[in-house]
Amino acid sequence: MNFIKIVKFDFMNIIRNPMLLIVNTVLPLIMIGIMGFVTKNSYTAGSVSSYDYYGVTMMIFTALMIAITATNTFMEETVKRGNSRIVFAPVSKTEIYLSKLLSTYILATISYSIILLLGQFVFNINFGGKNIVYIMLLINIVSLFGCSIGTMFCCILKSEEGANAVINIPIMVFVFFGGLFFPVASLGKVVERISYVSPVKWITECAFKVIYDNDFSIYLLAVIIGLVGSIICILICQITFKPEEYV
Amino acid sequence: MNIINLLKNNCLRILAKKEIIVVALVIVPLMIGVGILFSGKMDRSANIALVSNSTQIVSKDSRIKIHVMKEKPAISSLLLSKYDAIVEEKKPGIYDVTSIKSKADKKSIKNFFEVGKLLPGDQSEQATRGAGARIIGFILMILFMQGVALITLFPEDRNLKTFRRILTAPVSERLYIFAQGIMTFLFIFLPTYIALVITKLCFDADIGYGLLMLAILIGILSALATSLALFLVAVIKREASVTASGIYMITCILAGCFYSFTGNNKILDLLCSILPQKQYMTMIQGIENGNGILQFKGQLIYLLIWIVALWVLGSSVTKMKMKKGAF
Numbered sequence: 001m002n003f004i005k006i007v008k009f010d011f012m013n014i015i016r017n018p019m020l021l022i023v024n025t026v027l028p029l030i031m032i033g034i035m036g037f038v039t040k041n042s043y044t045a046g047s048v049s050s051y052d053y054y055g056v057t058m059m060i061f062t063a064l065m066i067a068i069t070a071t072n073t074f075m076e077e078t079v080k081r082g083n084s085r086i087v088f089a090p091v092s093k094t095e096i097y098l099s100k101l102l103s104t105y106i107l108a109t110i111s112y113s114i115i116l117l118l119g120q121f122v123f124n125i126n127f128g129g130k131n132i133v134y135i136m137l138l139i140n141i142v143s144l145f146g147c148s149i150g151t152m153f154c155c156i157l158k159s160e161e162g163a164n165a166v167i168n169i170p171i172m173v174f175v176f177f178g179g180l181f182f183p184v185a186s187l188g189k190v191v192e193r194i195s196y197v198s199p200v201k202w203i204t205e206c207a208f209k210v211i212y213d214n215d216f217s218i219y220l221l222a223v224i225i226g227l228v229g230s231i232i233c234i235l236i237c238q239i240t241f242k243p244e245e246y247v
Numbered sequence: 248m249n250i251i252n253l254l255k256n257n258c259l260r261i262l263a264k265k266e267i268i269v270v271a272l273v274i275v276p277l278m279i280g281v282g283i284l285f286s287g288k289m290d291r292s293a294n295i296a297l298v299s300n301s302t303q304i305v306s307k308d309s310r311i312k313i314h315v316m317k318e319k320p321a322i323s324s325l326l327l328s329k330y331d332a333i334v335e336e337k338k339p340g341i342y343d344v345t346s347i348k349s350k351a352d353k354k355s356i357k358n359f360f361e362v363g364k365l366l367p368g369d370q371s372e373q374a375t376r377g378a379g380a381r382i383i384g385f386i387l388m389i390l391f392m393q394g395v396a397l398i399t400l401f402p403e404d405r406n407l408k409t410f411r412r413i414l415t416a417p418v419s420e421r422l423y424i425f426a427q428g429i430m431t432f433l434f435i436f437l438p439t440y441i442a443l444v445i446t447k448l449c450f451d452a453d454i455g456y457g458l459l460m461l462a463i464l465i466g467i468l469s470a471l472a473t474s475l476a477l478f479l480v481a482v483i484k485r486e487a488s489v490t491a492s493g494i495y496m497i498t499c500i501l502a503g504c505f506y507s508f509t510g511n512n513k514i515l516d517l518l519c520s521i522l523p524q525k526q527y528m529t530m531i532q533g534i535e536n537g538n539g540i541l542q543f544k545g546q547l548i549y550l551l552i553w554i555v556a557l558w559v560l561g562s563s564v565t566k567m568k569m570k571k572g573a574f
Contacts, residue, residue, distance in 0.1 A: 030497060031496070038500055045352065046345060046348075162264065166269075166270060182505075204327070212326060213323050
């Protein structure tokens with residue numbers, strides 16, 4: 001019961017923070033719009049428009065960037081005080097960090113699913129037509145991974161600003177090797193091979209295969225990679241999170 | 248004298264923030280260096296998947312690499328840029344091109360297979376942008392974000408009420424902000440410049456500018472990043488870094504830091520040209536193409552106005568908030 005109460009409270013805290021709300025609702029649409037517009041002239045030859053391409057990659061990008069919302073939910077100066085009171089309550093430490101992770105994840109699930117539906121049915125972006133449910137699940141896995149990364153860095157670095165300063169680096173590396181802003185294949189064989197280490201690369205490849213070829217051959221693998229990545233992050237949280245250090 | 252004390256104090260405090268220091272002094276320079284080396288290796292030739300029964304087809308042009316295969320590859324391989332186009336040989340001499348890139352590229356590839364010659368290439372600004380402008384365009388956003396990360400002592404002082412105590416000492420708020428600004432500037436400028444110089448001299452990478460010019464250009468950029476950070480942190484009470492990331496990402500894309508583009512839309516072009524990044528990109532592109540920096544007096548003055556205005560605004564907002572007793 002305690003756990004659900006904390007999750008609910010954390011969730012309300014995110015909703016009441018206008019900046020976090022904007023970042024997770026309007027910003028993805030703006031990013032898709034801008035990237036699509038900027039590269040409009042480079043995608044005219046076939047049936048794939050720049051909005052179709054950047055719709056998928058920018059959604060994956062936003063889902064990763066949820067990590068910053070997670071650090072905020074966990075360690076924002078005003079929330080921290082409340083947290084240190086929970087530390088004294090009969091609540092296990094797992095429940096403390098999992099509640100932050102879960103509340104952020106719930107927000108991501110609701111918000112990104114709505115954005116995908118809006119994108120497909122209102123803005124005519126190709127998110128897979130009848131396969132959109134699979135793309136939703138894929139984006140969902142990425143956001144779980146993003147939440148886990150955010151929570152993990154909070155547990156390791158013990159401060160929001162520290163976590164935010166460092167978190168950009170792995171995300172940028174994932175984004176670079178995932179080919180979200182520009183394709184990695186043009187950087188040569190070596191880089192392309194390295195890029196398979198990035199879970200984002202698998203997710204992107206899988207999403208495009210599902211949408212354009214109706215090909216689910218690596219779907220399960222991509223989901224497993226995302227889940228395993230999240231579990232590893234959560235395990236590191238369990239090891240490094242020491243509530244007594246917050247008091 | 249006070250300024251030296253402030254600087255010393257700030258320096259000692261920021262050095263204690265290990266994660267920020269490691270990012271600023273190790274990871275960012277490393278990323279810049281690796282980025283430059285990678286972008287130098289960028290393979291600009293086009294990969295074409297040729298669906299044909301004949302086995303030996305050799306490209307006559309080094310810009311085109313042909314991969315012959317029996318079966319048509321998946322469309323997703325185009326989206327993942329494994330291939331730039333899929334060409335199917337319908338009858339000898341007649342080819343069907345599938346591509347998701349621009350119409351001009353598609354036509355050029357069709358021409359290459361049917362006539363044997365590529366059409367004159369892309370003359371857009373993106374294609375003519377030099378290596379130096381491309382590299383600085385990419386690190387621009389990183390430096391902007393670093394600005395907000397490095398100015399962290401300012402919001403921290405406010406939150407912990409240290410700011411109020413500092414100002415009870417004979418230190419004006421202008422002096423305090425000056426000290427913060429100088430330190431942020433140095434922590435952005437020095438690692439970036441050193442990283443660029445090392446990659447240029449040791450790895451012989453093509454950066455497109457002389458060492459002095461590079462110092463001037465990165466200096467302007469660092470000053471702009473510092474002013475922007477000061478302003479944003481002064482105006483935004485909470486979540487300055489999240490807000491700044493959003494603003495920087497959108498404006499950098501619109502300013503054409505990553506992809507240069509023309510929207511063929513006067514209002515949008517005008518809006519974009521207000522952005523300081525846009526003027527900065529215009530200037531560095533021109534300089535790389537062999538013009539002197541003084542030919543861009545307009546851009547230089549414009550950037551200077553931005554730097555000074557943001558600084559003054561940030562400073563006066565702080566002063567105003569202070570008078571209201573916000574800190």
